[in-house]
Amino acid sequence: MAVTEEKPTRTRLISGPGMLLVWLYGVMVVGAVSRSAYQIATEFDRAPLAYSLSAVAGLVYGFITYTLVRGGEKARRAALVCCAAELAGVVVVGTWTLVEPSAFPDATVWSDYGMGYLFIPVLLPLSAMYWLRKARAR
Amino acid sequence: MLDALTLVTGVAALLLAAWCGWAAYRDQPTKDWHFIGMAVVTVLTLVQLVAGIVLLAQGEKPEQGTTIFVAYLLGAFACVPAAGFMSLAERSKWGSVTVAAGGVVLAVLEVRLYDIWGG
Numbered sequence: 001m002a003v004t005e006e007k008p009t010r011t012r013l014i015s016g017p018g019m020l021l022v023w024l025y026g027v028m029v030v031g032a033v034s035r036s037a038y039q040i041a042t043e044f045d046r047a048p049l050a051y052s053l054s055a056v057a058g059l060v061y062g063f064i065t066y067t068l069v070r071g072g073e074k075a076r077r078a079a080l081v082c083c084a085a086e087l088a089g090v091v092v093v094g095t096w097t098l099v100e101p102s103a104f105p106d107a108t109v110w111s112d113y114g115m116g117y118l119f120i121p122v123l124l125p126l127s128a129m130y131w132l133r134k135a136r137a138r
Numbered sequence: 139m140l141d142a143l144t145l146v147t148g149v150a151a152l153l154l155a156a157w158c159g160w161a162a163y164r165d166q167p168t169k170d171w172h173f174i175g176m177a178v179v180t181v182l183t184l185v186q187l188v189a190g191i192v193l194l195a196q197g198e199k200p201e202q203g204t205t206i207f208v209a210y211l212l213g214a215f216a217c218v219p220a221a222g223f224m225s226l227a228e229r230s231k232w233g234s235v236t237v238a239a240g241g242v243v244l245a246v247l248e249v250r251l252y253d254i255w256g257g
Contacts, residue, residue: 019228023221023236027243034209042205118246 010072013079013135018068021128024120025065031117032058032109039106047106053093057109057121060086064128073136080132087125090114094122140189140255147182147214148248154179154218155241158225162234168225176222176237179244183215186251201256210254214247 014022036054044051064082067075094113097104107116114121154175158168190211194200200207221240225233 015228016230016232017235019224019232020236020239023224023239026220027217030213034213038205038209 010070011076011135013068013071013076013132017127017131018135021124021131022065022068024124025061025068025128028109028117028120028124029058029061029065032061035109047104050104050106050108050111053089053108053110057086057089060089076132076135080129083125083128083132087122087129090122090125140186140193141252143182143186143189144248144252144255147179147186148245148252150179150182151218151241151244151248153241155238155245158234158238158241162231162238165231167229167231167233168222168237172225172234172237173222176218179218179241180215183211183218183244187211187215200254202254207251207254210247210251214244214251217244217247 012018032054036051036058039047039051040055060082064079064086067079067082090110090113093108093110097108097111104111109117110121113119157175158172161168161172190207194204194207218237218240221237221243225237227233228236
């Protein structure tokens with residue numbers, strides 16, 4: 001596969017598989033942000049914890065998308081840290097929703113390890129971290 | 139009528155995903171024919187968007203709320219074109235994979251739309 005054709009000053013993070021990651025992260029940004037914005041605006045009192053967590057997830061996704069598009073070594077490191085945080089979030093919230101469902105009257109993006117989103121929330125940080133580590137080696 | 143449209147759009151989205159997945163499997167970027175396919179799917183989502191708005195204007199109510207319904211209609215409409223532009227920027231098999239992923243996402247949106255409308 002053709003990974004790099006030109007070599008700009010910043011490490012391009014969106015060439016090859018990176019483009020797919022940007023697309024999936026973009027979808028998750030739209031999904032998480034619009035969902036939490038709607039829920040917080042209309043029925044925040046029903047499940048404040050769940051809706052706030054969805055909003056945080058949306059912000060994290062947004063930041064990762066931005067760093068991927070921007071590229072460069074600093075952005076790559078920031079994205080790695082955020083992906084780790086995202087993975088931790090999915091695992092913690094996923095476990096939390098299973099152990100104590102009563103804390104979550106309504107689902108978050110990360111409930112049950114992101115089952116409602118085809119497990120993309122848990123698969124995405126893993127593949128992104130793999131890709132970001134490989135991007136340094138080039 | 140909307141349910142039939144949702145079904146057709148969902149199936150078309152899956153076909154597009156399979157087609158672009160096949161291109162990616164053969165290590166090819168998206169070609170003109172793929173973009174025509176994306177245009178067809180996009181036209182379907184546009185028809186769906188218009189049909190949905192007309193139904194709302196006629197006073198019909200989606201089961202899970204008008205705001206969510208319109209948001210999903212707009213999301214479905216934007217989904218494939220966005221993936222298409224990204225595949226223009228990435229002229230490798232990964233561009234094809236991106237459009238294939240876009241097709242799958244659209245199919246999921248169509249399932250959700252079906253639920254939201256209350257079919």
